[in-house]
Amino acid sequence: MKCPTCGCDKFYVKDSDDEYEIYTFTIRNGNVSFEPDLDSSTLPELTDESEAFCNRCAWHGKLQIGG
Secondary structure, eight states: OOOTTTOOOEEEEEOSSOTTOEEEEEEETTEEEEOTTSOGGGOOOOOTTOEEEESSSSOEEEOOTTO
16 A cells, blocks of 8 residues: 555554554555554554544545555
């Protein structure tokens, strides 16, 4: 998945308990890859209904993990 506005392939989601905590990731071929320095035990589960934010521009919306 790439950002529909700017084409960037890096996104982030906000922690549901702390909106200032973010988890950065990419989606390639339907596979979510979080940044390697994140603690894997705290990573959120992402679905097509998760709200994501582009890491480069102001776009945000639902993920399209499979596409």
